[in-house]
Amino acid sequence: MAGAREGHPHLPPGREPGPQSRRTSTGRALGGCAAPAFVVAGVVAAAMVAGFGLLLGSLPGGPPAWPFFLGAVGVLAFFWLFARTMFRGARPRYAAGIELQVERQELQRGDRVAAIASGEGELEVGLVCTQSFDVWRRIGDDSRSRVTDTAAIWQQWLPAPHGALGQRVELALPAEGPYSYEGDCVSVGWAVVARRVGEKRVAEPVALWVAP
Amino acid sequence: MRLRLDVDGEPLAPGAAVGGRVVVKEGGRARSLSVRLAFVERTESFEKVARDAGTLVVAEGDLADGAVVAFSLRLPDDALPNIATQHGRIGWELRARVDRAGPDPTVDRPMELLRSYTAPDRERWPSG
Numbered sequence A: 001m002a003g004a005r006e007g008h009p010h011l012p013p014g015r016e017p018g019p020q021s022r023r024t025s026t027g028r029a030l031g032g033c034a035a036p037a038f039v040v041a042g043v044v045a046a047a048m049v050a051g052f053g054l055l056l057g058s059l060p061g062g063p064p065a066w067p068f069f070l071g072a073v074g075v076l077a078f079f080w081l082f083a084r085t086m087f088r089g090a091r092p093r094y095a096a097g098i099e100l101q102v103e104r105q106e107l108q109r110g111d112r113v114a115a116i117a118s119g120e121g122e123l124e125v126g127l128v129c130t131q132s133f134d135v136w137r138r139i140g141d142d143s144r145s146r147v148t149d150t151a152a153i154w155q156q157w158l159p160a161p162h163g164a165l166g167q168r169v170e171l172a173l174p175a176e177g178p179y180s181y182e183g184d185c186v187s188v189g190w191a192v193v194a195r196r197v198g199e200k201r202v203a204e205p206v207a208l209w210v211a212p
Numbered sequence B: 001m002r003l004r005l006d007v008d009g010e011p012l013a014p015g016a017a018v019g020g021r022v023v024v025k026e027g028g029r030a031r032s033l034s035v036r037l038a039f040v041e042r043t044e045s046f047e048k049v050a051r052d053a054g055t056l057v058v059a060e061g062d063l064a065d066g067a068v069v070a071f072s073l074r075l076p077d078d079a080l081p082n083i084a085t086q087h088g089r090i091g092w093e094l095r096a097r098v099d100r101a102g103p104d105p106t107v108d109r110p111m112e113l114l115r116s117y118t119a120p121d122r123e124r125w126p127s128g
Helices: A019-058 A066-090
Strands: A098-102 A106-108 A112-119 A123-138 A144-160 A167-172 A186-196 A206-211 B002-007 B017-026 B032-043 B047-060 B068-074 B088-099 B106-110
Touching (some): A019 A066, A019 A123, A019 A144, A019 A186, A098 A186, A112 A123, A123 B032, A144 A167, B002 B106, B017 B088
Parallel strands (some): A106 A206
Antiparallel strands (some): A098 A112, A112 A167, A123 A144, A186 A206, B017 B068, B032 B088
């Protein structure tokens, strides 16, 4: 079992997102849609800079065109980097070649969750609880924006050294730990994750719902 | 106007009576004094009442220095436990509010519930 609710990878199927999760999901979708627009805008802006350089260079006694070409490359690079950042924000990248399955996604605090990780290399499987929290982030001197930050607030990792064969590990949810919660400015989510030892990037997580 | 909220019998269980006192440390003119019990989400920037379990008017008229006003409310049977980390808190709180001309003085008191979670590295938020 490794499903997630569509548009909300931190929730198992059938679980409704809260107001905060819905806002974040909409923001991600808009960011992903805006990325191609920034690429197009970058190409147009770079073409305008290069064209302006060519125009000036064709005038008698006009300046050389190469600084404008250099500027066009800079403009293109700036827009491309911006678009890439937005695109990646909308689509998180996961470690390739690792598969993760859990026996059930609906649990209670204190339950044990069995997971099977498979993939080349030395793997470790983790149980991670993440808190999402809204804060004001300052933009410039007199402007601010509401953003949702996330932080791991509880995690446990177990080695799965025989991942090539598909290793089963059992993880324990803390009996008096955090539980799943979908709120307006605070949410709490649980997931089983896997990664290669020594690497930061994890395979696509499997969302859990942990009842109190 | 300055108030303090005292609660008896913490940590409390879901469905338990929430008894305590509002201590008026510094009194003044007032129309009424009320106490609200609610499940509140808090971060350093935001605060949202996720569930209101009731508001009780515990006194009417001016409040004298040193007055002590008892109250009793009840937690819902399905009350969620608290979660508190350095990034924010979800949990049950009492709020005493004085209704008077001008800004209403309030005081919040996070409550301790059984089987709550407090992150070990938590620094910013009061206990509960």
